[in-house]
Amino acid sequence: MIRGQCLCGAVQYQVHREIEMSILCFCQDCRQAQGSVFAWNSPIPKQNFQLLQGADFLKEYFHTHQKARVFCMNCASPIYSYRLDLPDILRLRLGIVIEGDIPAPIEFAYTENQPHFLCVAAE
Numbered sequence: 261m262i263r264g265q266c267l268c269g270a271v272q273y274q275v276h277r278e279i280e281m282s283i284l285c286f287c288q289d290c291r292q293a294q295g296s297v298f299a300w301n302s303p304i305p306k307q308n309f310q311l312l313q314g315a316d317f318l319k320e321y322f323h324t325h326q327k328a329r330v331f332c333m334n335c336a337s338p339i340y341s342y343r344l345d346l347p348d349i350l351r352l353r354l355g356i357v358i359e360g361d362i363p364a365p366i367e368f369a370y371t372e373n374q375p376h377f378l379c380v381a382a383e
């Protein structure tokens with residue numbers, strides 16, 4: 261099980277299953293959305309996600325018309341993303357997980373954008 265919450269604490273969730281895999285994404289959209297050099301994500305079945313509080317704080321932003329990036333409208337923490345054509349899969353943003361174990365990333369996307377001072381993923 262993992263628990264996550266946004267920076268201000270308004271949005272809190274838990275996932276009852278173990279997180280099986282995680283991904284680092286260096287794409288430009290993720291970098292700008294997170295304000296960081298990569299996003300650390302895990303795709304999970306939506307049915308495993310339980311919002312504990314904060315439904316009223318969730319805001320969706322569509323930078324591309326298929327993909328919603330969902331964040332806390334109070335503190336701007338990214339919570340998850342999903343695609344309209346894959347509505348049953350949520351891609352959690354793992355930086356906001358505060359409890360539970362997350363496996364090391366096994367997939368690395370858009371590593372050509374990886375800055376040279378980082379060496380987490382081979383190109």
Ligand SMILES: [Zn+2]
Pocket residue numbers: 266267268269270271332333334335336337
């Ligand atoms: Zn918040």
Ligand SMILES: [Zn+2]
Pocket residue numbers: 285286287288289290291299
């Ligand atoms: Zn990305």
